[in-house]
Structure formats: structure tokens, C-alpha cells
Amino acid sequence: MARLLRPFEYREPQTVGEAVRMLSEYGAQARVLAGGTDLIVSMKKRQISPRYIVYIKDIPDLNYVHYSQETDLTIGALATHRSIADSSIIMDRYNLLATACSKVGTPQVRNMGTIGGNICKAGPSQDTPPVLLVLDARLKLVSLGGERVVPINTFFLAPFKTVLQQGELLTEIRIPPPPPTSAGCYKWATKIVTIDETLVGVAVLMSVDCADGVCTDIKIALGSVAPTPMRARQAEEVLRGKRIDDRLIKQAAQVAAGETRPRSRADYRRRMSRLLVSEAIAETWQKIK
Amino acid sequence: MKQIATFIVNEKHYELAIEPHMLLVEVLRDELGLTGTKHSCGIGNCGACTVLVDRKPVLSCLTLALTVQGKNIRTIEGLAQGTNLHPIQKAFVEHGAIQCGYCTPSMVLSAKALLDKNLNPTEQEVKHALSGNLCRCTGYIKIIDAVLAAAEAMSKEAHP
Numbered sequence: 001m002a003r004l005l006r007p008f009e010y011r012e013p014q015t016v017g018e019a020v021r022m023l024s025e026y027g028a029q030a031r032v033l034a035g036g037t038d039l040i041v042s043m044k045k046r047q048i049s050p051r052y053i054v055y056i057k058d059i060p061d062l063n064y065v066h067y068s069q070e071t072d073l074t075i076g077a078l079a080t081h082r083s084i085a086d087s088s089i090i091m092d093r094y095n096l097l098a099t100a101c102s103k104v105g106t107p108q109v110r111n112m113g114t115i116g117g118n119i120c121k122a123g124p125s126q127d128t129p130p131v132l133l134v135l136d137a138r139l140k141l142v143s144l145g146g147e148r149v150v151p152i153n154t155f156f157l158a159p160f161k162t163v164l165q166q167g168e169l170l171t172e173i174r175i176p177p178p179p180p181t182s183a184g185c186y187k188w189a190t191k192i193v194t195i196d197e198t199l200v201g202v203a204v205l206m207s208v209d210c211a212d213g214v215c216t217d218i219k220i221a222l223g224s225v226a227p228t229p230m231r232a233r234q235a236e237e238v239l240r241g242k243r244i245d246d247r248l249i250k251q252a253a254q255v256a257a258g259e260t261r262p263r264s265r266a267d268y269r270r271r272m273s274r275l276l277v278s279e280a281i282a283e284t285w286q287k288i289k
Numbered sequence: 290m291k292q293i294a295t296f297i298v299n300e301k302h303y304e305l306a307i308e309p310h311m312l313l314v315e316v317l318r319d320e321l322g323l324t325g326t327k328h329s330c331g332i333g334n335c336g337a338c339t340v341l342v343d344r345k346p347v348l349s350c351l352t353l354a355l356t357v358q359g360k361n362i363r364t365i366e367g368l369a370q371g372t373n374l375h376p377i378q379k380a381f382v383e384h385g386a387i388q389c390g391y392c393t394p395s396m397v398l399s400a401k402a403l404l405d406k407n408l409n410p411t412e413q414e415v416k417h418a419l420s421g422n423l424c425r426c427t428g429y430i431k432i433i434d435a436v437l438a439a440a441e442a443m444s445k446e447a448h449p
Contacts, residue, residue, distance in 0.1 A: 005310040036351050
């Protein structure tokens with residue numbers, strides 16, 4: 001009977017230690033399977049034919065959202081987009097992450113797909129990376145050799161390429177507490193195709209001194225407008241330390257659009273970047289007021 | 290290399306010898322003869338392969354069968370009780386929400402997942418719940434009407 005997938009050896013490690021041991025042993029012949037919404041598609045398309053599938057979703061204690069007032073928010077790599085989007089603490093304090101996770105795919109895809117898988121796929125048009133960039137997320141990577149914590153702004157190297165080494169597993173995402181009197185948002189425009197792939201994604205995190213209306217800090221990140229998700233650092237400089245007004249927002253948006261490096265539909269993407277950055281900053285400012 | 294695995298589908302237990310590379314949709318259709326679940330786009334866009342696993346809508350065409358051993362799987366065949374249609378199925382029939390019928394099993398299951406949590410959804414909430422299920426025939430209007438009508442009927446049944 002012809003089957004949709006080519007045969008492979010299936011492994012179900014019960015601990016992170018087991019998993020990284022297997023990944024180290026099998027090297028390039030193994031792929032990690034969690035939600036499967038990306039890997040299985042690639043395998044069906046014969047883009048990859050792994051000899052070993054290392055299924056990690058049954059490893060306990062990798063699916064959580066933990067909040068504590070003083071320390072970082074920690075999210076287990078196996079947390080699904082659905083659980084993050086529905087998490088009351090994330091909706092309350094890191095709302096832009098809930099927004100991004102609720103945009104990924106479809107309800108079914110969100111029930112299956114994990115944030116770890118999303119990050120490691122490193123597609124240029126994905127929704128969670130720009131949000132994680134403005135949130136200054138750090139990623140815990142575990143291997144046989146130990147563990148390391150990598151800031152997300154060094155994680156993405158090129159389309160679908162990250163600093164993750166063979167034999168390494170992403171286990172946790174850490175997000176520092178949001179600054180006081182801050183807010184954020186995530187906005188996007190989509191390609192007009194079935195799955196609403198993001199054409200331009202904009203994440204903003206901004207804190208404002210309410211006494212004098214001065215922007216004490218701002219982070220702007222864009223997705224789908226460069227080979228990797230990017231921070232618009234020059235645009236941030238336009239606003240940082242200044243009193244916010246509409247003229248300045250417009251200027252920052254213009255600068256942000258100039259920082260993008262879109263490959264296709266470049267003119268439209270730059271224009272949409274300018275529009276969405278402007279809207280995102282204005283909306284965030286409203287939220288803080 | 291086949292291995293024995295236990296599947297709980299529509300509250301029945303099945304012990305099957307399956308290979309790791311078999312997808313849930315293949316096991317349901319080919320091993321169990323439950324052909325209500327469809328394989329359509331194959332890449333996670335259309336939702337025609339939707340089944341409920343532990344009450345959550347998931348895509349059976351992107352799920353390795355071995356990963357859902359022992360979990361509660363519900364397919365469209367597990368909704369009606371004999372010839373008694375589930376209220377959602379009744380509403381689909383009554384509202385003309387079925388044309389070719391290909392998307393219908395998955396639409397009904399996604400609707401069921403919604404109504405099992407929220408018996409008073411807004412139209413927007415219905416659309417959102419069905420946003421992962423594509424229909425090429427109906428234009429969705431009657432499907433949405435049917436789900437809202439089913440919500441009302443199920444509500445009345447729950448609080449007579």
C-alpha cells in the first residue's frame with residue numbers, strides 16, 4: 001500500500017537527556033518532531049527524508065507557561081500556540097505574544113504546533129519571532145555537552161537557518177518582565193493566499209514616562225521584510241528619549257521602512273512597513289495613556 | 290517494522306499493527322474503514338482531515354498515528370447515535386449547509402469543539418472556530434447559520 005510518508009525509525013525519548021543523546025548519535029539523519037505541522041509537510045513534499053524521527057512531545061515538563069513577578073516569564077518549548085494565546089498571564093502582561101500566537105496558521109494548527117518548533121523553523125515570514133525580538137527573549141538550548149542561553153537577536157542567521165547546532169534542543173524561552181508603564185502590539189498585513197501568510201509583520205514594545213509624555217524606551221521589530229526577522233534600530237533612535245507626537249511617529253515609521261530589505265514585492269512591503277509601524281506605535285501609545 | 294498500538298476511536302478500542310510512518314488519516318481510513326475523515330490538501334490549510342483528539346480539533350493528515358495512541362479520538366462517525374443525528378448534523382441538514390459534503394465532517398467536528406465550550410457563540414466566534422476549514426461549494430453562510438442554530442438548539446436542551 002503506497003503511503004504518504006517514506007518509512008523511518010521512530011524514537012520516543014522520555015527525557016531531554018535521552019533526546020539529546022539520540023540527536024547527538026543520529027546527527028543529520030534525525031529530525032525532531034513535536035507538533036508536526038511543519039516537519040510532516042516537508043516530509044510529504046519529499047524536501048527531507050529523515051532516517052530517524054525523534055518525537056519529543058511526550059517529554060514531561062517542557063509544556064508550561066510560568067510567571068513570577070520578579071523573574072522572567074518562562075515558556076516551555078513544547079507550549080502550543082493555542083496554550084500561549086489562551087494564557088491569561090500572557091494576555092494580560094505580554095499581550096503582543098498572545099496576538100502573534102493566535103495568528104499562526106489555523107485553530108487546528110495552533111492546537112498542534114509549538115512555539116519551539118516555530119522558532120527553530122526560522123521562516124522569514126513567521127509571526128512569533130518579531131514579537132520575541134522586542135520582548136528580548138532568551139532561548140535555552142540543551143545538548144550532550146551542557147546548556148547555553150542565547151539571546152534571540154543572535155539566533156536567526158538566514159532564512160530557515162539558526163545557531164542551533166546538530167544535537168541541540170531548544171527547551172525554554174525566557175522573557176524579562178515588561179518595563180513599567182509599557183505596552184506593545186503586533187500588527188500585520190497578509191499575502192492573499194489560503195493560509196494568510198504574513199506579508200509584513202510589525203511588533204512594538206514601548207515604555208513612556210506618563211508625566212511628560214517622553215518615550216523612555218522603544219523596540220520595533222519587523223517580520224517578512226528581510227532574510228531574518230529584524231529590529232528597526234534606527235527607527236527606535238528617532239523616538240527614544242523624545243516626547244512622542246504624531247510627526248515623530250511618522251518619521252520613525254519612515255526610517256523603519258528604509259531599514260527593511262525585502263526580497264519580493266519590495267515597494268509594497270516598504271510602504272506597508274511604514275504604515276504598520278506608524279499604526280503600531282500610535283496604538284501602543286494609546287494603550288499606555 | 291510494524292508495532293502494535295492501541296487506538297481509542299469513538300470510544301471503541303482497536304489494537305492495530307501499524308508502521309511508524311503511517312499518518313492518523315491513513316489509519317482511520319485504510320485500517321479502520323472510517324472514511325468520513327478526508328485527505329485533501331495534505332499540508333495543513335484546508336482542514337478536511339480534522340478529527341478531535343482529547344476534544345481538540347487537530348489535523349489527522351499531519352499527525353503520526355503512533356503519537357496519538359491511547360488518546361480519545363473522535364471522528365464524524367462518532368457523532369450520531371445510530372440514526373439519531375447530533376444536533377449539529379441536524380442543523381447542517383436543515384439549513385442546506387451541505388453541498389458536495391466533502392468539508393462537512395470536518396466542519397461539524399470543528400463546530401462541535403466550539404459548542405462543547407461555548408453554547409452561545411457570536412457569529413464572529415463561529416467564523417473564527419471554522420477558520421481552519423475550507424469549503425469550496427457553499428460560501429459558508431449556511432454553514433454559519435447552521436452552527437448558530439445548533440448552538441441555540443443545544444442551549445435549549447441544556448437549559449430547558
